[in-house]
Structures are given as C-alpha cells and as structure tokens.
Amino acid sequence: MDEEIWEDRSEGFGERLLGLLLDRARHLPPQLIAPLIAEEVARIGGRDVSILLQDYAQELLVPLPGRKLHVSQPEPVSNSPAGRAFLRGEVVEVAQAHGGLRMYLPLLDGSDTVGVMALSVDTVGEDDRRLLTRLSCLVADLLVTKNAYTDQFFQARRREPMSVSAEIQWSLLPPLSMSVPQFDVAGILEPAYRVAGDSFDYALNDNILHAAVIDAMGHGLDAATMATVAVGAYRHARRVFVGLAEKYAFMNDAISRQFGPDHFVTAQLMHINITTGEMELVNAGHPAPLLIRDGRVVRQLESATTLPVGFGGQEPRIKEHALRPGDRVLCYTDGIIEEHLAGSDLFGEERLVDCVNRLGQEPSQGVRADLRLLSHVLKSERGGRTSDDATLFMIEWRGGAADHLAVLD
CATH class of the missing domain: 3.60.40.10 (PPM-type phosphatase domain)
Incomplete structure (x- = not known):
C-alpha cells in the first residue's frame, strides 16, 4: 500500500492529500501547522522542508522555526533562488551538486506572496509540480489564518526591536x-x-x-x-x-x-x-x-x-x-x-x-x-x-x- 501511495501522483491522490491536510489543520494549534506541512511534503517524496517568511524590512526571508522543519540561515530577497520565487511568484528549481533538486515555491495568499516553501526532492515530474504548487497555496492560506491566533509568525519576521x-x-x-x-x-x-x-x-x-x-x-x-x-x-x-x-x-x-x-x-x-x-x-x-x-x-x-x-x-x-x-x-x-x-x-x-x-x-x-x-x-x-x-x-x-x-x- 505504501509503495502505491508513493508512486501515485494522480489528481485523486492530490485531492486526498490536500483534503487530509485541511481536515487535520482545522484542529491543530498554530505551532503544529509547520510539522504537519513537513509530514505532508514527505508523502510526495520531499524532505528538508523550510518555511521562509519575509522580514519587515523586506530584505531577508527568514526560516520559521518548528519541529520537523529544516531551519537554516536567512536568505536575501535579492539575488537568491528563494528571493526570485518570492518576488516573481514563480517556482524556482535549483540542481544540487549531490543530485536532486532544491525547489522554492512561493506561498501565495490570493495574489500576495507571504513567503516561500523550500524543499528537496530526488526527482520531480509534472504531476509533482502541480501538486506541490497547489500544496504551497494551501500552506499560505493556513499560515495567514493561523497568524491571527499566535505571535510566532510575527516574532520570526522581526530582525530587530x-x-x-x-x-x-x-x-x-x-x-x-x-x-x-x-x-x-x-x-x-x-x-x-x-x-x-x-x-x-x-x-x-x-x-x-x-x-x-x-x-x-x-x-x-x-x-x-x-x-x-x-x-x-x-x-x-x-x-x-x-x-x-x-x-x-x-x-x-x-x-x-x-x-x-x-x-x-x-x-x-x-x-x-x-x-x-x-x-x-x-x-x-x-x-x-x-x-x-x-x-x-x-x-x-x-x-x-x-x-x-x-x-x-x-x-x-x-x-x-x-x-x-x-x-x-x-x-x-x-x-x-x-x-x-x-x-x-x-x-x-x-x-x-x-x-x-x-x-x-x-x-x-x-x-x-x-x-x-x-x-x-x-x-x-x-x-x-x-x-x-x-x-x-x-x-x-x-x-x-x-x-x-x-x-x-
């Protein structure tokens, strides 16, 4: 059964995955949304998931801390793959030296980009891209909704008092x-x-x-x-x-x-x-x-x-x-x-x-x-x-x- 889920990238699989995320997210406190996102990305074969949010000065994309998230250094909005995805509202893919890809997906809440979701994959097909793009839009909606219930996202975006x-x-x-x-x-x-x-x-x-x-x-x-x-x-x-x-x-x-x-x-x-x-x-x-x-x-x-x-x-x-x-x-x-x-x-x-x-x-x-x-x-x-x-x-x-x-x- 597990092998069938990993290989299946059909519309039906995508609907089940996004539906499961919605069903579970409704009842979770804000601090558990990020781990849930990492779990769902893993079901598509993704790993090292980072949620990057724009700082208030619009200079950096800073990682949201959280269990199961990959937390690295902030990335500049200018001249970085994450920044290109953020500013252009487009998916950016970067080939890795050890093989595979690092993908940067804009988190679009309507037409406003609230951040970037970064993840690594060994291979990616068109069905994967379609599903990850839809998933990133859902992630953006969840972050905006949960933002009203916590200070966690505000605190991550601040780089000075x-x-x-x-x-x-x-x-x-x-x-x-x-x-x-x-x-x-x-x-x-x-x-x-x-x-x-x-x-x-x-x-x-x-x-x-x-x-x-x-x-x-x-x-x-x-x-x-x-x-x-x-x-x-x-x-x-x-x-x-x-x-x-x-x-x-x-x-x-x-x-x-x-x-x-x-x-x-x-x-x-x-x-x-x-x-x-x-x-x-x-x-x-x-x-x-x-x-x-x-x-x-x-x-x-x-x-x-x-x-x-x-x-x-x-x-x-x-x-x-x-x-x-x-x-x-x-x-x-x-x-x-x-x-x-x-x-x-x-x-x-x-x-x-x-x-x-x-x-x-x-x-x-x-x-x-x-x-x-x-x-x-x-x-x-x-x-x-x-x-x-x-x-x-x-x-x-x-x-x-x-x-x-x-x-x-």
Whole structure:
C-alpha cells in the first residue's frame, strides 16, 4: 500500500492529500501547522522542508522555526533562488551538486506572496509540480489564518526591536501587494521597525479600486494614534459612501473632533476604474503622485488644493485623470524627499524622479519587486538614513475586462 501511495501522483491522490491536510489543520494549534506541512511534503517524496517568511524590512526571508522543519540561515530577497520565487511568484528549481533538486515555491495568499516553501526532492515530474504548487497555496492560506491566533509568525519576521507605534501601523496595513489581470498594487513602509504616522489602504469593490495614502503629523504614539483614527474613518466611509468628497469629509470630521484644531493628516484619496483607467484624485496637503509611463516620470498628477484632513470644512475639488494601459502611479510621503543629506541639502523631488527614471531603464520584475528595489535605492541615496516615515505606494493599471470569471475560461 505504501509503495502505491508513493508512486501515485494522480489528481485523486492530490485531492486526498490536500483534503487530509485541511481536515487535520482545522484542529491543530498554530505551532503544529509547520510539522504537519513537513509530514505532508514527505508523502510526495520531499524532505528538508523550510518555511521562509519575509522580514519587515523586506530584505531577508527568514526560516520559521518548528519541529520537523529544516531551519537554516536567512536568505536575501535579492539575488537568491528563494528571493526570485518570492518576488516573481514563480517556482524556482535549483540542481544540487549531490543530485536532486532544491525547489522554492512561493506561498501565495490570493495574489500576495507571504513567503516561500523550500524543499528537496530526488526527482520531480509534472504531476509533482502541480501538486506541490497547489500544496504551497494551501500552506499560505493556513499560515495567514493561523497568524491571527499566535505571535510566532510575527516574532520570526522581526530582525530587530520594534516600536509600539510601528506595531500599531503594521497591524493596520492591508496585504502589501495585490495583483489581478487589470492592475497591480504594492506598498512599503520605512523605517520598518519605527514607522509611526504613515499608512496606506486599498480595496477593490466591483470595478473601482479605492486607494489612500496618509501621513499623520508628529512622531511616535501620537502620530500612530492619529493614523489609526484616519484609516479607520477612511475604511468606514469607504464601506458606507461612494464619493471621494464624502470620504474626505468623514475623515476630516473624525480627526478634528478627536484631536482638535492643531492636528492634521495629509492624504491622497483615489478611485480608479479598472476597466477604463479613469482616475479621480483628492490631494489633501500631500506631495502630488508621479505618473510613470514607459519607465519614466512624465508628470505630477496635480489636483486642486485641498486642506489637510483635520483642517478642512469645505468640499474638496476632485481632479480627474486618464490612465493608459501600462501606466504606473507612484505615491510617496514627504519623508522621501525631505530627508537632509550631507551639507543639509534636502533630498528633493528631482532626485526622486532621477532614481525612478534610472531604475525604469532596467527590465521590470513586477510592481512589488520594482517598488522594493526603488525603496532600497532611495534609502541608499539618502545616505542610509530614514529620520522620518518614508512610504511608497504604487499602482500599475493594465486595463481589460473586469469580469474576473473570464480568467477561468
């Protein structure tokens, strides 16, 4: 019987294996999920299983500790097989000197990559690849689900102490990336372990992508508290109202009532029709987004002047823009351009645009990978310093029908 199971890689075997994993995982505490995954991989002939999770700075893939897991050194996101699998969302196979393969499978929760599953096999066929790919997707779902019940995964991802304000901000964030046929979005926060007042949020409702980038004044817990109220008010308004003007008014009322007249939040609020590329923008005291076309910044996406959230009262004026397929919209907070360099010069928007254009000459690796690289290059160009929150958020619009069922045809 055992030999038949080892040789059988049919759809029926795969269904039984994945079903068994689901049935057992429902009742297990979080710390036993990893050993269960290792057991299931062994049934397909895999060994030395590692679950690698991205650290908060998006520099390393760190191994999740656990019984029956292979725990090695962290692997860099840049220039490693695990990193390629993570950034591209594709399976990477590396031949081993002693024979066999080391496989790196992206852990995709929807379209967001939460980590990588690495394992070794002597041989692998197409049925094995199909089954392991499906297994990795199920593993990602299990990790995301169990993540809400334990601190184990948070602790594995930390590479240095985290401030209370950063704890709050990371708990507010949506998934760092989303990809559907019509568009990609991705965001990144710096400094990862000390961020306080910056945040972003998005949601796809029918054929409208709702997105917001905010920067609460101040530092530390005061800024984190204000950002929490701003994001909470934005989400509530998004789920009740339709227009950007109502969202702005609701956020403005929440900030002014809670914190008084001397506190404010700058914000960008956007609607993008994912079928037509029509974009509506309210810019409330924030640096204007950059429009990137064919790898180069072509202009700022200007909008009529609107007071920061908390200082408002008048209805904001909404600016409309038309995106072309392949266009990217880059939003950023003032911590990117207001960092002081040696000699007290500000980094400035001109240097930001120059970095975007230089990187745009290289082949794109996808929005998430490109944004991560841009963030790290900008930090290096600023002398490795991030004295204020510095957030980047990018949208790439590709267009096409919004009927998601068409993807299944």
